[in-house]
Amino acid sequence: MQEHLNDEYVKRAHRDGYRARAAYKLMEIDDKDHLIKPGMTIVDLGATPGSWSQVARQRLKEHGRIIALDILEMSPIPGVDFIQGDFREESVLKQLEEKLNNKPIDLVIADMAPNISGISSVDQANAAYLTELALDFSLKWLKPGGNLLVKVFIGSGFEEIVQNMRTGFEKVATRKPKASRDRSSEVFLLGSHRK
Numbered sequence: 001m002q003e004h005l006n007d008e009y010v011k012r013a014h015r016d017g018y019r020a021r022a023a024y025k026l027m028e029i030d031d032k033d034h035l036i037k038p039g040m041t042i043v044d045l046g047a048t049p050g051s052w053s054q055v056a057r058q059r060l061k062e063h064g065r066i067i068a069l070d071i072l073e074m075s076p077i078p079g080v081d082f083i084q085g086d087f088r089e090e091s092v093l094k095q096l097e098e099k100l101n102n103k104p105i106d107l108v109i110a111d112m113a114p115n116i117s118g119i120s121s122v123d124q125a126n127a128a129y130l131t132e133l134a135l136d137f138s139l140k141w142l143k144p145g146g147n148l149l150v151k152v153f154i155g156s157g158f159e160e161i162v163q164n165m166r167t168g169f170e171k172v173a174t175r176k177p178k179a180s181r182d183r184s185s186e187v188f189l190l191g192s193h194r195k
Contacts, residue, residue, distance in 0.1 A: 009179045013051065019075075022111060023051035024179035025188070026149075030059065032175070033190060035147050038063035041105045043096070043141070044080075045087055045134055046112030046151075048072040053080045056109065067099050087112070087133060097141075104143035110134040110150040113186075121156070128157040131189075132164070139168045139194070148191040149175075155185060165191045 009021035016023075030036050036059040044053045047068035056066050057079050068074065069083045069092070076082065081099060085092030112134065114126035131152050138148040148169070152161055165172045169191035176187050 018051045018054055019049040020051040021179055023055050025111075025177040026052045026055045026109065028177040028179065029149060029175050029188060029190070030055070033147075033173075033192070035107055035109075035149060035190075036060060037106075040064045040107055041100075041103065042066045042107045042109060043100075043105055043137075044068040045108065045110040045137075046070055046130075047082070048074040050074050050077050050080070052109055052111055053077050067096065069096055087130070093137070096137075100141060104146070105141050106143060106146050108134060108138045108142060108146075108148045108150070110148070112151060124153060124155040124157060127153045128161060131161050135161070135164060135168070135191075138191070142194040144194055146194045148189075148194070150189050150191075151186055152189050153185045154187060162189065165189060169194055 009024050013021045013023055036056055038061045040060060041064060042056050044066060047053050048070035053066055053068045054077060057077060066080045068080050069087060071086045073084055074082050083095050085095060112130045114123060114130060116123050131150055134150045152158060162172055170193035173190045174187050175190055180186055
């Protein structure tokens with residue numbers, strides 16, 4: 001807890017009005033890769049507490065649409081359409097697809113993580129499953145040239161996820177932003193230019 005409170009990104013988030021330190025992960029990646037542009041439709045999977053949606057909203061400059069989804073409740077953010085539900089459930093996916101109204105999207109950002117059991121093989125499998133769901137959704141709904149930024153954990157199944165992404169995107173790159181803790185096995189995979 002003390003480490004968390006002393007964390008430079010936690011302090012910055014508090015000072016800058018972001019809901020979580022994760023905001024700086026998305027900012028750093030977007031500064032490098034220029035993913036968010038005004039006029040886009042963006043889906044934010046695993047959105048709670050909402051810092052990625054906050055960053056996306058600012059960078060859209062009031063022009064565009066964000067649909068956020070999480071199993072946990074999220075306090076409202078002006079200009080963000082939120083669905084509370086489990087992305088693994090067909091009924092929740094249907095709600096999300098209904099909101100899209102058959103319009104393809106430009107960008108999927110997914111900072112999802114499963115509830116951690118402490119059993120690494122189980123946790124890794126659950127995390128990989130969420131990543132695969134995000135990839136499947138992206139390949140169905142992203143317009144050609146659209147992008148997917150998804151959190152993954154390095155471990156069993158990682159190479160398979162990279163290979164699966166390569167089938168759907170022109171380029172797949174790994175990003176480890178400074179705000180991501182060194183000891184964390186999380187990295188972000190960026191699938192650029194949906195084929």
